Amino acid sequence: MPAFSLEPERIAWGARLRALAAERLRPLAEKGEPGRVNRALAAELGRLGLLSRVFTSGAVDLCLMRESLAHACTEAETALALQGLGAHPVHAHGTPAQRERWLPRVHDGTAVAAFALSEPGAGSDAAALGLRAERADSSDRHSTSTLAEPDGQRRWRLSGEKRWISNAPEADFYTVFARTTPGVGARGVTAFLVPADRPGLTGTSLDMLSPHPIGALDFDAVPVTTDDVLGEVDRGFRVAMGTLNLFRPSVGAFAVGMAQAALDATLAHTARRDAFDGKLRDLQTVAHQVAEMALRTEAARLMVYAAATAYDTGAPDVPRRAAMAKLLATETAQYVVDTAVQLHGARALHRGHLLEHLYREVRAPRIYEGASEVQRGIIAKELYKEWEAAL
Numbered sequence: 001m002p003a004f005s006l007e008p009e010r011i012a013w014g015a016r017l018r019a020l021a022a023e024r025l026r027p028l029a030e031k032g033e034p035g036r037v038n039r040a041l042a043a044e045l046g047r048l049g050l051l052s053r054v055f056t057s058g059a060v061d062l063c064l065m066r067e068s069l070a071h072a073c074t075e076a077e078t079a080l081a082l083q084g085l086g087a088h089p090v091h092a093h094g095t096p097a098q099r100e101r102w103l104p105r106v107h108d109g110t111a112v113a114a115f116a117l118s119e120p121g122a123g124s125d126a127a128a129l130g131l132r133a134e135r136a137d138s139s140d141r142h143s144t145s146t147l148a149e150p151d152g153q154r155r156w157r158l159s160g161e162k163r164w165i166s167n168a169p170e171a172d173f174y175t176v177f178a179r180t181t182p183g184v185g186a187r188g189v190t191a192f193l194v195p196a197d198r199p200g201l202t203g204t205s206l207d208m209l210s211p212h213p214i215g216a217l218d219f220d221a222v223p224v225t226t227d228d229v230l231g232e233v234d235r236g237f238r239v240a241m242g243t244l245n246l247f248r249p250s251v252g253a254f255a256v257g258m259a260q261a262a263l264d265a266t267l268a269h270t271a272r273r274d275a276f277d278g279k280l281r282d283l284q285t286v287a288h289q290v291a292e293m294a295l296r297t298e299a300a301r302l303m304v305y306a307a308a309t310a311y312d313t314g315a316p317d318v319p320r321r322a323a324m325a326k327l328l329a330t331e332t333a334q335y336v337v338d339t340a341v342q343l344h345g346a347r348a349l350h351r352g353h354l355l356e357h358l359y360r361e362v363r364a365p366r367i368y369e370g371a372s373e374v375q376r377g378i379i380a381k382e383l384y385k386e387w388e389a390a391l
Helices: 008-031 039-047 050-056 059-072 074-093 096-107 236-272 284-312 318-349 354-361 372-390
Strands: 113-116 132-135 155-166 173-179 189-195 201-205 214-225
Touching: 008 039, 008 059, 008 074, 039 050, 039 074, 050 059, 050 074, 050 096, 059 074, 059 236, 059 284, 074 096, 074 113, 074 155, 074 173, 074 189, 074 236, 074 354, 113 155, 155 173, 173 236, 189 214, 189 236, 236 284, 236 318, 236 354, 284 318, 318 354, 318 372
Parallel strands: 113 173, 132 173
Antiparallel strands: 132 155, 155 214, 173 189, 201 214
């Protein structure tokens, strides 16, 4: 099967998802408060079985879910994606006890997850993490009898800050990346599963352009133990990059869904709008802009599903393909939505208009999960690595 093709069954499933998003998810999204976790929406995603599919399906189906939901309801898409991003490390690297405690609640939407990687001084440069995980002893003021472990096991205190964390500070648990060994870059980072009620963990909401919840987390000697480690000590960077390699193409799918929604709205508007003794679509400059929007959207879609197929088949070039897909699709969506606003005119700037909503949504994906500049760096690094291997 060519990397870019989708079977008729998948195409039909995507159409059903768009209908579900419009009929059952958008009304719940419209009742939500911007900047706050919409638990009713998460629960409905669980009832529809979509949250569990994030973890049981491959990258292609994840991309199809995200593109289809984004086309009809960006809030539902984001709620689904954030559950996946925050809980995928638990699914892939968690202990049986961690998975048993949290994943059923993630699947049914009653527990909200978050992925806590970014910091004030470590955004795109994730290896520069400053959140410290220091060895703790029984004198720690946050120690409790429930956190005590048998001799020979490790205990730490987390101290520092995370910032720009989606679903913070309202999530029920966080996948937190902290430095356990200083001075060794990415090799000294460990992933921890930290419940939101852990003593010393507090958070605040941030007023951001994006309508979904984003916040900052403060760690004041937050106690964690070996039982909270995801994967292996000092190997947390692999947990982070493995998660991002899966979700970066699907960020591209989110972007493609938004671009397609903007393109569809533009086709309808330019076909109906009277201008200069005809319809807007009769103007060559408008027709060419619409053609360019469609061209770029389809190119981005092909690259997204090629990257997802590479992930599902275990191809060796997943990091490069994932970076390419995320870069092209998010930059494309920015162009398409901006062009759609221009062709709609002032009406598109009214609060509540679809394009006004997409205009606020489309900017952040060019930054999170690795800014566009970072993706270019990854692509170049992988290309030179492949070139050297072929010598």
